[in-house]
Amino acid sequence: GAGVSQSPSNKVTEKGKDVELRCDPISGHTALYWYRQSLGQGLEFLIYFQGNSAPDKSGLPSDRFSAERTGGSVSTLTIQRTQQEDSAVYLCASSLPSQVGQFFGPGTRLTVL
């Protein structure tokens, strides 16, 4: 597609449930990033995938968070046993490895009740 797409756009879940958030990067972009945007913490890096290399997971806030990228394209961010503090907008971005600057998707707004 023309840009980064994310689904769902909104997700409301109950505390303790698991959620999966999906990201489709721009076609041909081998680098993919997940960020979280919340009122208290601003924009925070979560995880970075580059091609077939091991992902950089240094930004994941806890072991309840995980992500995978299948076939070097689509990525899924999974949050297990959601907590209220997980409520945020989860943003995905992609880029080419030689490119400076990332292209962001519209985000998934997660609300944990």
Place this chain on the structure above:
Amino acid sequence: AQSVSQHNHHVILSEAASLELGCNYSYGGTVNLFWYVQYPGQHLQLLLKYFSGDPLVKGIKGFEAEFIKSKFSFNLRKPSVQWSDTAEYFCAVEASGSARQLTFGSGTQLTVLP
């Protein structure tokens, strides 16, 4: 690790006023610098970037930014703002050559009054 400071949390201007948003970063190595903009209800868009060469960079919609290495600053400017510039502006830094994650500032909400 790098950090980014945006000192102005909310700026209110009238149309045609000049704009300067401050951004300072902390990192000992070479960096790439960015300004992103988020219009109401829209996703983050790249406004401009600096990675090498002329420290004065021009972006979309008449915005420009100047990288001053000695001051660790990358301030955003526009000589005459429009109502349509109302948005949140984020400064970001990426350490060159390493993992490519962006570190963002806390953002500046710009409101332009018609």
